[in-house]
Structure formats: C-alpha cells, structure tokens
C-alpha cells in the first residue's frame with residue numbers, strides 16, 4: 345500500500361476520458377486507504393511513506409450467507425430479466441463463494457433439482473430449464489454439482505451421477521470447429537472461453553478423448569498476442585479473462601508449454617496496479633476485483649514453472665526461500681479487503697464505488713485463495729508440450745490433485761488468511777483449484793469419482 349504525498353501515477357499524463365477515469369479511481373482509492381489507516385489507529389501516520397506498519401482489516405463473513413442465499417433464491421426485479429439465461433451461473437458464483445468461505449448449508453437439493461431440469465436432453469446444460477445448451481452454464485452446472493456433492497447431504501454421489509456424460513460428449517464434439525476452437529453453443533461464437541469450458545468440463549467428467557482435443561492446443565496458442573496475454577481469438581487484444589481461459593485450458597491437458605511463458609508472465613504481472621493493488625483486465629483499463637482471480641490464477645498456474653526456473657537459475661537453498669507467486673500478494677489483499685469488501689452487505693464489489701454482487705464476491709474470494717496458493721502444478725508441468733494427447737498418461741495436475749502420482753498431495757485445505765503476517769481476526773477459508781475454480785477438496789473428490797467410473801468414450 346503506497347501512501348505517499350506525491351503525484352498519483354497518472355498525474356503527469358495528458359487528459360483523456362480514459363485517464364480521467366483512472367485518476368478518479370486513484371483518488372478514491374488513495375482516500376480510502378488513508379481513511380482506513382486513520383480509523384484503525386495505525387501507529388504510522390497516513391501518508392508517511394513506504395514500510396509503515398499496516399493493520400490487518402477484519403474479515404467478517406457473518407452476513408455473507410444471507411447475501412448469497414438472497415442472490416440465489418430471492419426473486420429479482422424486472423430490471424434483471426436479462427439474467428434469466430444466467431441462473432446456472434448465479435448458482436455457481438454463490439456456491440463457490442460459499443464453499444470458499446465455508447458456508448455450505450444452502451438448500452443443496454433444490455439447487456441440484458434446478459440443475460437437473462436445466463440439463464438439455466441432447467447434452468450439456470442451459471442457463472435454466474428449457475433453455476438452449478450453452479458451454480458457460482454447462483461449466484457452471486458441472487462445477488456447482490461438484491461443489492455441492494458433500495457427504496451428509498447426498499448419498500452415493502447423487503449430484504455427479506445426474507450428469508449424462510455420453511450426451512455431454514456428443515454435444516461437445518458437435519461444437520468443435522475444424523480450426524480447433526469450440527462454439528459456445530450451436531451457431532454461437534467461437535473464442536477461447538469455449539476452449540476452456542469444453543476442455544475443463546471434459547477433463548473433470550473424464551470424457552476427454554484425442555478427437556475432442558485435436559487441434560485445440562495449437563488454436564489456443566495462436567490466441568497469445570504480441571503483448572504476452574491471450575485474446576479471445578487470434579489477432580485480437582489480450583485480456584485477463586481470455587488469458588485465464590487459455591492458460592487454464594492448456595494446464596488442464598498438461599500443455600502450458602505451448603505458450604511463450606516469459607511473455608505471458610510479464611504481461612500478467614503488468615496487470616497489477618501500482619497504487620490500487622488489484623489487477624486490471626487489459627492495458628489502460630481500470631482495476632476490477634474479478635481480475636484478482638483471472639490474472640492471479642494465471643500467475644498461480646505458472647508458479648510450478650516459476651519454481652523450476654528459480655531452482656535452475658539459483659542455488660537450491662536460495663530457491664527454497666523465493667516466492668513462486670510473483671505478484672504482490674499483500675497489495676492484492678489490501679485492495680480486496682480494504683477497498684472491495686462490504687462486511688455489512690456480506691460480499692465484494694468490483695471497485696469501491698460499485699455495488700456488491702455475487703459474481704465479484706465469487707471471483708474476489710477465489711482471488712484471495714490463489715494469492716495464498718502455491719504448487720498448483722508440479723514443477724515440470726509448464727515445460728512439457730505433448731505433441732499428441734496420451735489418454736493413458738495422467739496429466740501432471742491430475743497426479744497432483746489426486747495424490748496418486750508424483751505430486752505432493754500435501755496442500756492444506758483450510759487456512760487462515762495471512763495478511764501482512766497476521767491471521768488474527770480473519771476468517772478461515774477453503775482454497776480453490778486454480779484450473780477448475782472449484783473448492784479444492786470437492787474438486788479432488790469429483791476428479792476421483794469420475795475416474796472411478798472410467799472414460800465411456802475410450
């Protein structure tokens with residue numbers, strides 16, 4: 345948190361609408377940080393310079409359950425009618441945020457029944473009952489069912505068994521294009537979101553085949569731009585959400601090495617804002633809490649590669665003390681807890697001047713999780729590029745998360761948020777799997793369940 349009586353980062357630049365918006369956000373955020381220090385009785389005077397002791401904010405989740413329940417179950421006004429096709433997404437945002445905050449006692453059966461009705465008879469899920477199957481709600485439904493499948497709530501993995509894997513596979517194949525991308529629905533747009541959604545769902549439910557993967561890795565690699573991040577399609581502008589989709593899709597099949605890792609790492613690090621502490625999604629855009637996950641997870645997914653580079657280029661003892669998560673974790677947590685968290689409302693906002701919402705609550709908490717995570721992938725995963733998908737060889741991340749291979753399998757599943765060396769007053773959170781963005785314990789259970797069934801398409 346840089347509190348200096350100096351010019352703001354964009355003060356010396358000329359005036360444009362973009363810069364004026366940036367200046368307005370910087371002024372608001374600086375004023376909030378100064379008010380926070382004064383309110384919390386920091387021994388240092390606000391604005392006294394770098395290195396001042398900064399108090400840890402409290403993180404009280406007591407109002408979060410009500411907020412998440414209301415977001416899922418309370419009828420919305422007509423102003424939100426455009427969200428009708430996004431109801432599966434809303435269940436995902438709320439159940440994932442709840443899983444990370446250890447709030448799990450929702451009405452899980454009614455959520456499962458809603459998703460059952462949203463499954464399309466020809467495969468995949470729509471945003472609600474009777475709607476067209478679309479890759480986004482399909483991912484959301486699968487991830488939600490994996491998060492909901494808790495012992496004591498369901499027997500015999502009931503939420504996972506409702507997924508019709510054979511029709512899902514046929515539908516995914518019907519979305520494939522000759523160039524190796526996926527349309528998000530029949531006659532829909534093709535971009536790197538489609539690649540992530542299709543490959544992550546197929547990997548989770550164990551229906552991935554060489555035919556489904558054919559051409560996908562090369563097409564995703566073509567989306568990397570001259571800046572280093574990934575665009576939605578080849579030739580467009582790099583963007584945090586698309587970059588996450590491309591990187592996580594490749595990580596999902598053990599092929600991160602298809603990208604220029606140095607350029608990608610540089611681009612992702614440049615997205616963390618110098619004053620705000622949070623991430624922006626694109627060059628010259630404003631900070632936004634959801635990119636805590638979209639950009640933070642990219643750097644978490646690269647941590648295995650970063651660690652192996654550190655080990656190769658320094659001594660082993662020095663490498664063991666270096667942080668493979670290269671972004672400034674403390675400043676990201678400053679942004680999320682001081683600027684975006686609304687304790688009375690029970691959720692997170694995009695930025696201080698915004699309203700809180702379920703989407704930003706989900707991805708802010710997921711960002712808190714990736715700021716604490718290391719070893720999302722074993723070190724060799726970023727350096728390999730399989731020329732052809734080998735269905736027999738278990739991808740490195742699966743060895744890691746299922747603990748049946750070379751991975752350590754020793755990641756703690758619940759942890760206190762460590763904030764500038766202090767954990768007092770902060771909640772105990774669960775962590776997320778950065779590839780699937782599903783609570784890590786539930787993700788492991790889901791992967792193991794579908795592997796126990798075998799791959800019906802092989």
Ligand SMILES: [Zn+2]
Nearest residue numbers: 632633634694
């Ligand atoms: Zn956002």
